[in-house]
Amino acid sequence: MIAFENITMRFGGVAAVDQCSFEIPSGKITGLIGPNGAGKTTAFNVIAGHLQPTSGRILLEGEDITALPAHKRQAKGIARTFQLAHEFHRMTVVENLMVAAKNELGENILNAIFRPGQCKAQEQAAYDRAMETLKFLEIEQLKNQLAGDLSGGQKKLLELGRALMQHPKIILLDEIGAGVNRTLLGKIAEKIIQLNKEHGYTFCLIEHDLDYVSRLCDTVIVMAQGTLLTTGTVDEVRKDERVIEAYFGGGKYQEAV
């Protein structure tokens, strides 16, 4: 479980997240929703260690990880995808996955010189895992394609693949469905459910499409103006007056969702 404990994140005079607390339970798919500017991406950045909060704590299974840099949180099993895919566009799909793998030996030049055999073995293991991941995501036919030439939806699948290469326990998905066609959207949902139900991965996902969220998530956390508004099932929060007010200022919400 991740505990987001009384977090404030200020950018100058703006509190993007303001004394906000919530929990992401292990083994579940949890949604993080809220209107534009609610602080959702900032919350992900704080959890993943890309931003150091002004105050508050992040706990991973009870351990305070607030002071840890992003790569150490990654080593503890927290992976994330980005709203705008972060692929290396001049590298192939399989190379993109391989560079996302944990690589303890080859990154050190001395290891590369004095332990070439071990480095080679690690590279082979990364390749095998990359191919396994591509097969799981059913995009192995794209392995030699330049990542920059992929469609928007394929790039999102590659983002998910890059997260999986890190052997994560928890994957934070930032608008994985944005700009993706319906067919690929269905496939991404199917893969997330499979990873959760069959392999025990924990997910937290930011998503604007509430039907997509309700298909995937048992529980959602609703943020507005940097604070926690409520938590519940999608059906519960859809009827919540505070949520309606936050999204539409009490306007024609029912017809819109």
Ligand SMILES: Nc1ncnc2c1ncn2[C@@H]1O[C@H](COP(=O)(O)OP(=O)(O)OP(=O)(O)O)[C@@H](O)[C@H]1O
């Ligand atoms: N680096 C930054 N510098 C200054 N202000 C920022 C920065 N990052 C975010 N903000 C501000 O913090 C607030 C929350 O932004 P954030 O991107 O976290 O919201 P969000 O809920 O993810 O929105 P969206 O759904 O539109 O992506 C916004 O007012 C935004 O302008």
